[in-house]
Structure formats: structure tokens, C-alpha cells
Amino acid sequence: MILEEIKTSLIMWVSYALIPCLFVDGVAVLPAPQNLSMQSTNMKHVLTWSPVIVPEEIIHYSVEYQGEYESLYTSHIWIPSSWCSPTQRPECDITEDITATVSYSLRVRATLGSLTSAWSTLKHRFNQNSTILTPPGMEITMDGFHLLIKLEDLGPHFEFFVFYWRREPGAKEHVKVVRPGILPVYLETVEPGAAYCVKARTFVKAIGRHSAFSRTECVKVQGEALPLALALLAFVGFVLILVVALLSIWKMGRLLQHSCCPVVMLPNTLKITNSPQKLISCRKEEVEACVTSGLSSEELLKACI
Amino acid sequence: MKALCVSLCLLGAGLFLCSAHARGLRRCLISTNLHRMEESFRGIKTAIQAKDTFQNVTILSPSETLHGIKPLDVCCVTKNLLAFYVDRVFKDHQELNPQIMRKISSLANSFLYMQKTLQQCKLCHCRQEATNATRIIHDNYDQLEVRAAAVKSLGELDVFLAWIDKHHQGTSAASRQGT
Numbered sequence: 001m002i003l004e005e006i007k008t009s010l011i012m013w014v015s016y017a018l019i020p021c022l023f024v025d026g027v028a029v030l031p032a033p034q035n036l037s038m039q040s041t042n043m044k045h046v047l048t049w050s051p052v053i054v055p056e057e058i059i060h061y062s063v064e065y066q067g068e069y070e071s072l073y074t075s076h077i078w079i080p081s082s083w084c085s086p087t088q089r090p091e092c093d094i095t096e097d098i099t100a101t102v103s104y105s106l107r108v109r110a111t112l113g114s115l116t117s118a119w120s121t122l123k124h125r126f127n128q129n130s131t132i133l134t135p136p137g138m139e140i141t142m143d144g145f146h147l148l149i150k151l152e153d154l155g156p157h158f159e160f161f162v163f164y165w166r167r168e169p170g171a172k173e174h175v176k177v178v179r180p181g182i183l184p185v186y187l188e189t190v191e192p193g194a195a196y197c198v199k200a201r202t203f204v205k206a207i208g209r210h211s212a213f214s215r216t217e218c219v220k221v222q223g224e225a226l227p228l229a230l231a232l233l234a235f236v237g238f239v240l241i242l243v244v245a246l247l248s249i250w251k252m253g254r255l256l257q258h259s260c261c262p263v264v265m266l267p268n269t270l271k272i273t274n275s276p277q278k279l280i281s282c283r284k285e286e287v288e289a290c291v292t293s294g295l296s297s298e299e300l301l302k303a304c305i
Numbered sequence: 306m307k308a309l310c311v312s313l314c315l316l317g318a319g320l321f322l323c324s325a326h327a328r329g330l331r332r333c334l335i336s337t338n339l340h341r342m343e344e345s346f347r348g349i350k351t352a353i354q355a356k357d358t359f360q361n362v363t364i365l366s367p368s369e370t371l372h373g374i375k376p377l378d379v380c381c382v383t384k385n386l387l388a389f390y391v392d393r394v395f396k397d398h399q400e401l402n403p404q405i406m407r408k409i410s411s412l413a414n415s416f417l418y419m420q421k422t423l424q425q426c427k428l429c430h431c432r433q434e435a436t437n438a439t440r441i442i443h444d445n446y447d448q449l450e451v452r453a454a455a456v457k458s459l460g461e462l463d464v465f466l467a468w469i470d471k472h473h474q475g476t477s478a479a480s481r482q483g484t
Contacts, residue, residue, distance in 0.1 A: 067410055067413070067414035067417075068414060068417055069391065069395065069410065069413040069414045069416075069417045070410060070413075070414075072417075073391070073392075073395070073396050073413075074396065077406075079403065079406050079407055079410050080403050082407065097407065099341065099345070099410075099411040099414065099415065100411065100414035100415040100417070100418045101418050102414045102417055102418050102421075205338065206338050
């Protein structure tokens with residue numbers, strides 16, 4: 001049972017090993033990459049192909065190109081790609097190699113050690129004027145009354161045509177040519193209370209083509225009345241806070257004063273309600289009454305009290 | 306009076322044609338990326354000029370040929386010189402260094418593109434003066450051994466590119482936005 005399983009595994013392993021390595025006249029040959037395809041968007045050109053699979057082996061690929069000039073005048077000359085001779089991934093960014101708006105032929109082959117496949121050539125020649133141009137991403141911001149635009153960076157081939165206008169009937173459309181950078185670009189100083197709309201598209205001089213327009217974005221500039229109301233509100237708020245703060249400070253002061261120097265209240269019996277003259281005249285009458293009665297000093301004192 | 310009117314009309318027509326010719330070249334080369342070509346050349350200039358063994362000889366002879374070209378002849382001379390480089394110089398130069406090969410390929414294919422663009426320009430007729438100027442350049446090239454001549458001509462590409470740049474002053478954004 002176990003031996004049968006081992007035998008089956010061995011047969012399968014040998015079969016798998018032989019699949020990619022076809023033997024031609026007894027010599028092992030590496031299959032050429034298949035399904036070469038070019039994807040080009042916004043002047044970025046990527047060549048892809050189906051990978052050559054050899055179990056437990058790393059395949060390397062080499063990409064070469066031939067411009068229209070070479071095809072016409074020096075057809076035996078193929079130029080190795082800048083970044084993909086060799087490469088391990090089944091794709092190649094050949095943007096840097098495609099430098100002119102002419103047709104290019106591209107080919108790929110696989111290598112494994114001393115084994116080299118045949119060249120696989122892209123079925124249709126590629127011209128960068130067939131690149132897909134997408135509408136640019138943009139961000140509209142306001143810095144006070146300055147209308148600013150930030151555009152996505154698509155590389156050195158691109159210029160941006162920015163169209164902007166005041167959103168009102170009969171308004172004139174302005175256009176500005178922009179090269180994107182790190183900072184937003186100033187478009188215009190706008191009037192308060194008005195709405196402004198912006199749209200943009202790219203232009204690639206090398207191929208003489210524009211992209212479609214981006215979605216139109218509109219912003220409404222805040223009017224002068226609103227800042228005034230905000231300022232008023234801010235002032236009232238400030239005054240209220242000031243009053244509360246002062247009251248708090250006064251209250252705290254009072255609390256501190258009471259805690260360290262408390263005021264002592266006299267009981268009612270010790271409180272003097274009559275005037276001092278009356279009190280003195282009252283005491284004099286009491287003293288005479290006491291003397292007349294012949295009381296002793298202690299009794300006198302008790303009587304007086 | 307009539308003769309004066311006719312003369313003025315002819316003069317105006319002539320001036321219009323001249324400016325149309327000059328504008329014609331600029332419009333024809335509207336999408337040429339000269340900056341990129343100059344960059345490609347700068348990448349190989351030192352290596353190419355180091356191989357030039359005839360330092361006191363020039364192929365383009367700018368003082369005899371390029372500098373004296375009239376506006377009417379600019380398109381023709383440009384077309385002829387592009388053909389000179391594409392048909393002779395790039396083909397005669399043998400290069401093994403892959404980095405230099407890439408730059409030369411970039412220049413050659415860019416020149417091919419410019420040739421195609423100029424072929425579509427209707428205002429590009431060749432007068433005798435333009436033909437004579439390019440004949441001088443071809444004769445200079447033929448006097449040297451072909452490899453040496455190709456290397457020397459490649460080394461003088463900056464002169465040709467600067468001359469194209471001078472006569473092709475670029476276009477304004479307004480002319481592009483309408484498309």
C-alpha cells in the first residue's frame with residue numbers, strides 16, 4: 001500500500017518536472033513566455049506575460065525592445081530594457097525605454113541557469129500615443145479669499161489645464177496652465193458670498209492629446225456678514241467669561257478670608273442694644289439702689305449683674 | 306498710385322508668407338520634446354566626444370551652414386539634417402555599450418518622429434540656398450572615414466538641437482487648449 005503510494009508520487013513528480021521542460025532532440029528547452037500584453041495608462045507602460053513555471057526553480061526574464069528606427073535601419077539590433085534585463089517578475093515597467101512617439105517592438109525570454117527559452121514577441125507593436133489618459137484628481141481649497149487647487153502628480157509628461165468660473169449666468173471661464181508641485185497652486189482671489197466652480201484636464205505634449213475633464217467641483221465663498229456675527233458672538237462670549245472669572249475670583253477671596261480669619265458672632269445677651277449714655281445712667285441708678293439697701297460687696301455685685 | 310498699391314500688396318503678401326513659414330516650422334514641431342533629447346545627448350556627450358580623434362574638424366560647420374540660414378529655409382534645412390542623421394549618422398555608428406545604445410536609440414527614434422511630423426507640413430519647400438547648406442555638411446562627412454565621421458557628427462548633435470530650439474520657440478498654452 002505504502003509502496004504503491006510512493007510509486008504514484010514519484011511518477012507524478014517526474015511528470016510535473018517534465019511538463020515545462022520539453023525535450024527536443026534530446027535537449028532540454030525552456031518554454032517561451034506566453035500571453036504578452038501591454039497596459040498603458042497616463043504614460044506609464046507596463047508589459048506583462050504569463051509566468052513560466054518550473055517547480056522549485058526561480059525563472060529570470062529578459063526584456064528587449066526595438067524602436068521604429070531600429071526596425072527600419074538596423075533590424076538585427078535589439079536593446080536590453082533598462083530595468084528588466086533580467087527580472088524575476090512576469091512584468092516590466094518599460095516607461096523609461098519608450099522615449100519617442102513611434103512604434104516599438106518588444107520581446108521577452110526566460111532563462112533558468114544555462115537554459116534559455118526562445119524569444120516571445122508582443123503581437124502588435126506599441127506606440128505611446130495609445131496610452132489611456134484619465135481625468136486628473138484635484139482638490140479645491142480656500143485660503144481666506146484665495147482659491148487654491150492641488151493636482152495629482154502624473155509625471156513630467158503632463159501639463160494641467162484648469163478651467164474656473166464664477167457660478168452665475170454669463171460668467172467668463174478662465175483657464176490656467178499648471179504644473180503640479182508640492183504646494184497647492186493659486187487660481188484667483190474671489191469675492192465673498194459668491195460660488196466658484198473648477199474643472200481640469202491633462203495635456204501630454206509628446207502625443208498631443210488631452211484627457212477627459214475631471215468632475216466639476218464648486219465652492220461657495222463665505223460672505224462678510226457671517227464673520228461679523230461670529231465676531232459679535234465671540235465678543236459676548238468673552239465678556240461673559242470675564243464676568244464669571246471675576247465673580248469666581250471675588251468668591252474665592254471671600255472663602256480664603258473666612259477660612260483664615262473667621263468673624264466671631266456675639267451671643268444676644270451680650271449685645272448692646274441701648275445707647276452708651278442710657279447705659280451709664282442705668283448703671284448709676286442701680287449703684288445708688290444697691291448702696292441704699294446696704295448690701296455686701298458680693299451681693300451688690302450679684303444685684304448689679 | 307496703382308503701382309504703389311500693388312507694390313504694397315505684394316510686400317504685405319511676402320511678409321505674410323515669411324511669417325507663415327516661420328510659424329509653420331514651430332507649429333510642425335509642436336509636440337517635439339527637445340528638452341528630453343538634449344537630456345539624452347548630455348548622457349552620452351562625454352563618451353562620444355572622447356572617441357572623436359579629429360578635434361580640429363567640424364561636420365556641421367555651423368558658421369558656414371546653420372547660422373546663415375534664412376527663416377524661409379529653416380524647415381527645409383531641418384528636414385535635410387534630420388535625414389542626414391537618420392539615414393547616415395545613426396546607422397554608421399556602431400555602439401556596444403547598452404547605456405549609450407539606449408540614449409542613441411532615444412535620439413534616433415525622436416528624430417524619426419520629427420521627420421514624420423515635418424512630412425505633414427505643407428510649408429516646407431527647399432530653395433537652392435538650403436540645398437547648398439546641407440550639401441556642405443554631406444561633403445564634410447564624406448571626407449572622413451565613415452566611423453570617425455559618424456562619431457564626430459554624433460558629438461555635434463548639441464549644435465543641431467540648439468539650432469532647432471532657436472527656430473522652434475515652443476507654443477503658447479492658448480494654442481493648445483483649443484484642441
